Amino acid sequence: MKKIEGGVCAAKGFRAAGVHCGVKANSPADKNDLALIVSDTVAATAATFTSNRVKAAPIYVCMEHLENGLAQAIVANSGNANACAPEGMENAKRMAAAAAKAAGVDEDKVLVGSTGVIGQRLNVETIEAHMDEVASKLEASAEASQAANNAIMTTDTVEKTAAVEFTCGGKTCRIGGIAKGSGMIHPNMGTMLCFITTDCAIDPSLLRSALREVVSKTFNRISVDGDTSTNDTCIVMANGMAGNELLDWKSEEYHAFYDALYEVALTLAKKMAADGEGASRLISCTVKHSRAEEYAERLAKAVIASSLVKAAMYGADANWGRVLCAMGYSKAPFRPEFVNIGFSSAAGSITVCENGEAVDFDEDIAKKILLEKEVSIDVDIQEGDEEATAYGCDLTYDYVRINGDYRT
The missing domain is CATH 3.10.20.340 (ArgJ beta chain, C-terminal domain)
Structure with missing residues (x-):
């Protein structure tokens, strides 16, 4: 296993983009606030969410769309958490629908993430108006991953990205991710959005098992301020485009995948802890x-x-x-x-x-x-x-x- 560049675009078949659409009034024009990540094929997908009893609308949309363990795209915004907000569910679904249309994927294969202020109506109209723009900028590059990372940042002062390359079943596989998180960070998920992609082929149920265990030993072991957020989401998509034989049991190859997932998650978790709001060390x-x-x-x-x-x-x-x-x-x-x-x-x-x-x-x-x-x-x-x-x-x-x- 070796560290590489590329974030969510490090793995084969994943493209990303980020643009400014003005979700939050008076936000700087050079600050992206709308991100889109798309797989070329439908991917086995797993996710973990906040343990807070109060959950944001996008989480419920993700739960519904992940009932079969498959997804193809992630759309996310900063500037508004769409939590405890008027028309929250409707607007989260509108985000998914707009992303599906712009990216050319099925609506039920789109996952949604939001982060920002709680309790205010999401300006979904500006998100919809800029969805074609963000879709037109989709690229498989480190710069595209960086643009998506920038779009999900709120009080973060640095971008949080990681990627590794490893061998599985004789094939070269890659796994990479981006994350945001600086405040409202506490064990059992912080106010974090974390999106991880891999081209390794793995069964959805085994992917869920790996993610749950990795999250418990990485993201659930960080704390900034003792506040567990309403929006915590960690998603991993595996599209199988590396061409390895499907991982469907905890073989030696599975453990190579697990170690790579753990390395990416731990790197992102430590970057979140280090970038805690106001932190100096x-x-x-x-x-x-x-x-x-x-x-x-x-x-x-x-x-x-x-x-x-x-x-x-x-x-x-x-x-x-x-x-x-x-x-x-x-x-x-x-x-x-x-x-x-x-x-x-x-x-x-x-x-x-x-x-x-x-x-x-x-x-x-x-x-x-x-x-x-x-x-x-x-x-x-x-x-x-x-x-x-x-x-x-x-x-x-x-x-x-x-x-x-x-x-x-």
Whole structure:
């Protein structure tokens, strides 16, 4: 497996495009807000959605259109979430219909994604008016994938893309994706749209199984601010154009596909965590030697989701007591008197707690470690053989500034 360029256009038979259509009033003319991704053939497709009880209209359209596990196109907009909005279902279906007509595919093979402000009517008329334009720009290129990526960004400051090439059944296969996500990010999906494409041939039910497992170990292990969105959507389309023999059981070839999907998802997840609203650094927490992976995950999530831990990371303050405190309310079983805690980064590593108690450490060295752009909180609970890593970011003044007037 090797990393490549191309995003959602890296795999054979996928084209993408993005244009500005003015979904949100006064949005910059150079900011795309309408994306379209199309497969040359109908593709096996799987998706996961938000665990929030309040779900946006596009999610229900996707659920309906994915009953048979097949799709051919994805249309998505930024600037409006079409969640809890007047005429929400009608407008989501109008998006699908317009995309189907412009791309020349069946309406029930079109999936829909939206992101942006909640509770306001979607300006579907401007989306419909620009659908032929975005369809006319469909291309199989890295630039086209980039244009689509730009179209789904909201408060994101960087584009989020990844792609890999791998061998499956003697054939060269590719898998790539784009994503958006910066705020309203919390485990069990963040306010994210993630679209992944592959030319590997795989059975829809096996694809669903792979996606669910990968999402649980990547996107569901990130947190920015503790808010689970109404619009979270992760879609993977597999059109089989690489020509490999259909994957229909968990063979060695399946595991090659799974590893590639995991690599793309993890890369995108980490980019979302690093680009949290107002964030200045990526924070990870690895909990090792747990009795169960589930417990390790719960502990790691609690640490990276803690506002006090995140604030300490912003200040480069080695306040390890906040780490142990967050672990304590995670409801995961562990023995505090066995816990070791350290911090590490490109600047080095340092132990700050052993067996649940303070140890002497150099505060200046600790601060130097914590000032790096990527910092790891290393926790050893000395109870078993399982481990898990969760990802987040620090909490800065800019987070409040961005969200204080997000709607207005």
